[in-house]
Amino acid sequence: MSHSNGPARATSSALKLSIARTLEHFFSPHSWQVRTGGNCITFTLLNEDHMLGNALQYMVMKNPDVEFCGYCITHPSESKINFQIQTRGALPAVEPFQKGLNDLMGRSMKEYRAQREEEIQ
């Protein structure tokens, strides 16, 4: 099992162990497989379900360049989703996926900050 981190850094052994364990728990070697034809792409996201699928689909659909976006759970016994994006024109379909993830992160960040402010009061 390989980690797709950058070059090895000199960290303390305890920290390394902690990183390694968290990665091994969540990170599987083929977290996503791709079939693509330019402006249409289908990701298979392993160990995901409606939680990320529906939220990400909403964020990607908010992108005006996206013609079609949907997700499905292939079989309830397997925990993976097929996530498909189709863009208008020649826009490579990976971009809305990245933008959707970034937007979802930005939104969560804002919610986190708002929640922290509430806590302080």
Add this chain to the structure above:
Amino acid sequence: MAAKRRTDEMRDRVVLGEFGVRNVHTTDFPGNYSGYDDAWDQRRFEQAFRVDVIREEGDELEFDMVGIDAAIANAFRRILLAEVPTMAVEKVFVYNNTSIVQDEILAHRLGLIPIRADPRLFEYRNQGDEEGTEIDTLQFQLKIKCSRNSQAAKESSDPNELYFNHKVYSKHMTWVPLGNQTDLFPDADFRPVHDDILIALLRPGQEIDVLMHCVKGIGKDHAKFSPVATASYRLLPDITLLQPIEDEAAELLQKCFSPGVIEIQNVKGKKVARVANARLDTFSREVFRHESLKNLVRLARVRNHYIFSVESTGILPPDVLVSEAIKILMGKCQRFLNELDSVPME
């Protein structure tokens, strides 16, 4: 003007009719409505979004999130239920169990006991690791033997008098530090959240002697790891009176809703009904059972106003749980972004 109002209603409200619910799905995506700019805009979102904490008592938290969509609200609910990690008993080493509770039933019950241990201090256990190390395991011991009380009165039939230790409670579980845990956690007091959870009943001569290993896990794996008693949300109710309602009709209307929703005011000698606090209503739709009131009221829900209710099992305070849930969602997004960057796309 009427068309715009209808469009706005379609976009903002989920309308509860007599026989069904209308405008259920989110439709405000770019291109669906002409004249509306629905593309994602972080600034617009930040202006409209707010979080209001309504009530925070002990383990219960009620807060409002205004300006988000059902997909995101549901994502948070699911994360709170299934993906925020906690510590719970996973492996039970039974040295002696002569009680009438079978080993596996006892182990199942022990697993469901919430353990007061901050899961952020621990790591996940490696797959395939049977022993466990001090950074991923908490060890508890339950060793108890029931004996007869020789001082009890002869005719007494009360078990509390006749026997010692005949009820095994969660307070009998003691923490056994592993390795250097006493140095790692000098002030820690790891124990079950509640002292009075009844685990088993014993009679004289019966004994339970078990060693338990707690590990970190998530609710997706087993419900014992779920940190919330429950987490749920509902949409803010919106009740509109389409015509003025007076006198007896007003009294009837007040009875149709939960107490406090409709208040009756005296206007020029007549009793007039007014919507005081729609938030309290539980939407039993009693109004639709009265022919005279059916068409005078519009029941709806505000589509982007979510009233969350989070009740923690006591392991972590509920506001910490919500923060952790948001962090987990961010972590998931970051993970996929990192993978996209690292693996080259053809």
